Amino acid sequence: MTDETPVLEIRNLHKSYGELEVIKGVDITAHRGDVVSLIGSSGSGKSTLLRCCNLLEDSQQGNILFKGEPISWHGTGLARRPADAKQVLRIRTNLSMVFQQFNLWAHMTILQNVMEAPVTVLRRDRDEAEAAARQYLDKVGIGDKCDVFPAQLSGGQQQRAAIARALCMEPEALLFDEPTSALDPELEQEVVKVIKDLAAEGRTMMIVTHDMKLAADVSDHVVFLHKGLIEEQGSPDEVFGNTQSERLRGFLSATR
Ligand code: ADP
Numbered sequence: 354m355t356d357e358t359p360v361l362e363i364r365n366l367h368k369s370y371g372e373l374e375v376i377k378g379v380d381i382t383a384h385r386g387d388v389v390s391l392i393g394s395s396g397s398g399k400s401t402l403l404r405c406c407n408l409l410e411d412s413q414q415g416n417i418l419f420k421g422e423p424i425s426w427h428g429t430g431l432a433r434r435p436a437d438a439k440q441v442l443r444i445r446t447n448l449s450m451v452f453q454q455f456n457l458w459a460h461m462t463i464l465q466n467v468m469e470a471p472v473t474v475l476r477r478d479r480d481e482a483e484a485a486a487r488q489y490l491d492k493v494g495i496g497d498k499c500d501v502f503p504a505q506l507s508g509g510q511q512q513r514a515a516i517a518r519a520l521c522m523e524p525e526a527l528l529f530d531e532p533t534s535a536l537d538p539e540l541e542q543e544v545v546k547v548i549k550d551l552a553a554e555g556r557t558m559m560i561v562t563h564d565m566k567l568a569a570d571v572s573d574h575v576v577f578l579h580k581g582l583i584e585e586q587g588s589p590d591e592v593f594g595n596t597q598s599e600r601l602r603g604f605l606s607a608t609r
């Protein structure tokens with residue numbers, strides 16, 4: 354692989370749920386170190402796109418390439434799941450997802466949450482995984498919360514634990530699905546800061562967000578989805594500073 358091969362490439366992707374086509378031919382490329390933000394109204398297909406990249410969904414046409422390797426799958430009938438379990442594991446490890454609702458395991462401490470998958474799924478050495486987990490929890494500013502349970506933390510702290518858990522997989526890229534949408538405004542900023550730090554250290558990321566300031570601050574490329582199609586895209590300066598489409602103009606004025 355050369356450095357020019359994108360980490361993630363979506364090519365002419367089409368995705369339907371039954372009769373309902375929700376992704377109608379989308380192309381997105383993320384090279385190493387790129388931060389791509391996906392914006393758009395509720396129902397425009399943002400989560401579906403991320404879920405396709407993570408092999409949580411099939412598609413009907415087009416391709417998704419991870420470092421040049423085709424990973425999208427086109428399911429039919431009852432066999433609607435990817436054929437190759439090893440590939441699924443490798444892709445989910447390398448494109449680690451952070452969800453709106455954190456999805457921490459309630460019965461495990463924060464430290465256990467972060468080191469669980471590296472130990473049980475990736476078969477990493479337990480001591481090494483624990484050391485890495487502590488280091489990532491420190492990095493997101495909750496190194497003192499190792500031994501508490503998720504319910505004892507604020508939403509912002511839980512989401513930072515979820516980010517540490519994603520980082521502990523040592524992924525090639527991080528996929529964020531509305532990481533700050535479930536948080537009170539004052540807690541949003543602590544998560545935004547972590548995402549900005551990750552962008553500054555050159556992480557490859559695709560971020561679905563309703564936070565236009567975050568998208569403007571961290572992105573190399575902003576994609577505005579409308580009903581399963583890219584309506585407008587470009588640098589933050591282009592998309593926010595020199596908006597072309599009437600729909601994007603309307604969307605931006607409604608989110609202010
Ligand atoms: P967004 O994240 O932009 O709000 P989604 O990707 O969640 O959009 O949804 C896109 C469209 O697909 C919506 O019309 C939604 O109702 C529909 N949809 C999402 N998930 C499913 C599903 N599992 N089954 C059927 N329809 C779905």
Ligand code: MG
Binds near residue numbers: 399531
């Ligand atoms: Mg969504």
